[in-house]
Amino acid sequence: MLFCRLEWMKMNDATVETPGGTLYIVATPIGNLADMSQRAIAVLSGVDRIAAEDTRRTVKLLRHYAIQTPMFALHEHNERELAPRLVAQLEQGQSLALVCDAGTPLISDPGYNLVRLARAANLAVVPVPGPSALIAALSVSGLATDHFVFEGFLPSRQAARKARLEVLRSESRTLVFYEASHRVLECLKDMQVAFGLERQAVLARELTKQFETVRADSLQALAHKVEDDTQQQKGEFVILVAGDSGVESHSVHAEAERVLSLLLGELPIKTAAKLAARITGVNKRALYDRALALKQSGG
Numbered sequence: 423m424l425f426c427r428l429e430w431m432k433m434n435d436a437t438v439e440t441p442g443g444t445l446y447i448v449a450t451p452i453g454n455l456a457d458m459s460q461r462a463i464a465v466l467s468g469v470d471r472i473a474a475e476d477t478r479r480t481v482k483l484l485r486h487y488a489i490q491t492p493m494f495a496l497h498e499h500n501e502r503e504l505a506p507r508l509v510a511q512l513e514q515g516q517s518l519a520l521v522c523d524a525g526t527p528l529i530s531d532p533g534y535n536l537v538r539l540a541r542a543a544n545l546a547v548v549p550v551p552g553p554s555a556l557i558a559a560l561s562v563s564g565l566a567t568d569h570f571v572f573e574g575f576l577p578s579r580q581a582a583r584k585a586r587l588e589v590l591r592s593e594s595r596t597l598v599f600y601e602a603s604h605r606v607l608e609c610l611k612d613m614q615v616a617f618g619l620e621r622q623a624v625l626a627r628e629l630t631k632q633f634e635t636v637r638a639d640s641l642q643a644l645a646h647k648v649e650d651d652t653q654q655q656k657g658e659f660v661i662l663v664a665g666d667s668g669v670e671s672h673s674v675h676a677e678a679e680r681v682l683s684l685l686l687g688e689l690p691i692k693t694a695a696k697l698a699a700r701i702t703g704v705n706k707r708a709l710y711d712r713a714l715a716l717k718q719s720g721g
């Protein structure tokens with residue numbers, strides 16, 4: 423309680439007291455510890471308990487800032503079960519901070535059930551904003567930022583991933599994806615098939631860390647780069663793809679697709695892809711994958 427009042431006075435020069443039982447959603451660094459905000463430190467030090475996605479990871483952060491608040495694990499496997507109990511404790515006046523392994527909780531991380539229940543119970547849910555890989559990557563991408571779509575992680579199974587990318591094919595807003603390092607190359611290859619080889623994209627790797635790289639190029643060039651340099655397959659990635667401009671990328675793509683569709687009406691997939699590649703100059707493998715997708719979707 424005391425903590426809440428002091429903090430509000432400091433930050434807002436106001437005497438408003440946050441009601442008891444506040445749930446704080448606290449962002450933490452995505453790699454660089456110096457990105458921890460003063461307010462995050464104050465809140466984590468002042469709450470009754472901290473719910474952490476992985477206590478072994480968060481304990482390092484807490485040690486670094488000499489924070490001694492008791493902590494317990496709240497992750498995707500126990501959140502549904504724990505959330506009602508935590509809400510009951512909040513209702514009794516306890517304060518709680520939720521953190522994830524890195525970045526902002528609930529952004530491809532646990533916490534949705536807890537926040538939903540806490541809000542339904544009319545409890546105060548207070549953001550302590552800070553790093554998020556999505557916003558960090560977008561802000562340096564050079565791609566349009568006025569409108570964007572956050573897709574999070576694509577499905578890990580290739581058929582489902584391709585189907586999802588197919589749905590996003592004509593999306594005109596900048597697309598933002600999270601991807602695991604062991605899937606980044608296959609993902610870029612699937613994106614070539616769905617969005618075309620020439621679609622501009624950005625690979626934001628290891629943001630705020632020692633080996634941070636932000637590379638902007640066509641999907642084809644990025645895939646080549648990652649394939650040729652295994653170093654570029656390590657670490658954490660955000661993949662951003664320019665929205666469909668409906669103009670030049672489409673003229674190459676649409677023509678290849680038109681030829682492919684015509685040939686597919688008469689020939690087996692492999693032959694159709696091979697001939698379409700010869701006629702249009704587009705990569706044979708990409709056309710083959712596209713032909714498979716067209717067949718699967720009944721096109």
Ligand code: SAM
Pocket residue numbers: 452453522524525526527528529530531553554555556599600601602626627628629630631658659660
């Ligand atoms: N809640 C986090 C946030 O606000 O960004 C994201 C958590 S999600 C489980 C983890 C994914 O975020 C990683 O697989 C990667 O795609 C992305 N990510 C996290 N840290 C990153 C970093 N330092 N550089 C690039 N991508 C990162």
